[in-house]
Structure formats: C-alpha cells, structure tokens
C-alpha cells in the first residue's frame with residue numbers, strides 16, 4: 001500500500017474519526033476541545049488522495065512529567081485496518097514529537113486497540129477504567 005502521511009485540518013481528521021470512533025453516535029461527538037489549541041497537530045494517511053486514517057497529538061504533561069504529549073483520535077477506516085497504516089501514522093507522530101523535544105507519548109487506549117499500541121512500543125501504565133459512551137480503556141505510554 002502506497003500510503004502518504006500529511007498534516008491535515010481538524011475538518012479532515014473528523015472525516016475519519018466520526019465513522020470509526022463514534023459509530024452510531026452523533027458525528028459531532030468526534031470533536032474535542034483540544035482541536036482548537038494552536039499546539040494540536042493532526043496527521044492524515046492518504047491512499048490515492050483519499051484520507052483513510054488519522055492521528056492527533058498535542059502537549060499534555062501528567063503530574064510532574066515534562067515534555068509529554070498525548071495521542072487522541074487514532075483511527076483508520078474499517079476497510080483499511082490491519083494494513084500497517086496505523087503504525088505508519090504513529091511513526092509520523094513519534095518523529096514530529098521528537099523534533100519538538102518531546103520525551104514521551106501517552107493515550108487512553110480502547111481495549112480493542114491495546115494489541116496495536118503494544119506492537120507500536122507502548123506499554124500499559126494504569127488499571128482498566130471506563131470512559132462513558134465508549135467503554136473500557138487502559139492508559140498506555142511510550143518513551144521517545
């Protein structure tokens with residue numbers, strides 16, 4: 001698959017986030033407050049100029065940690081999943097964050113995505129917890 005990664009707008013990220021992450025829910029639930037921050041960066045994965053995947057990152061420290069970034073809105077359209085696109089998107093996030101001197105990346109991972117994040121070098125760093133309207137999650141982190 002010839003996947004191209006580009007920086008994209010919030011509007012473009014929502015084209016993938018809504019159908020993948022907010023199935024059977026109002027599409028506006030795929031938006032988040034942090035989309036408005038100037039430090040928020042969205043990446044898009046494209047196949048023949050069509051967007052098929054997205055990932056969003058922004059700086060968010062936990063407790064006293066410094067230079068940490070958070071991953072949100074990680075999604076690949078259903079029919080393109082398991083082709084390595086998610087991993088390529090994450091690698092672009094890692095490179096970008098490292099270029100900003102970021103030291104780690106963390107996320108709240110849906111249970112179904114834990115295996116994917118482990119494959120990409122993340123480890124679980126919390127007990128299981130619930131996020132309303134979405135379900136069970138683990139917090140996961142990766143040093144960069």
Ligand SMILES: CC(C)(COP(=O)(O)OP(=O)(O)OC[C@H]1O[C@@H](n2cnc3c(N)ncnc32)[C@H](O)[C@@H]1OP(=O)(O)O)[C@@H](O)C(=O)NCCC(=O)NCCS
Pocket residue numbers: 020021074075076077080081082083084085086087088108109110112113115116117119
């Ligand atoms: C999680 C997700 C972003 C990964 O992107 P991807 O392009 O499918 O990932 P990759 O092809 O790089 O990696 C695939 C690995 O992730 C897991 N995976 C991906 N799609 C899967 C699916 N439909 N069912 C089960 N596992 C899946 C598997 O471990 C797979 O590894 P394998 O191919 O060696 O078995 C994508 O599958 C997705 O959008 N899933 C639904 C939304 C979601 O859960 N997002 C994360 C929210 S925290």
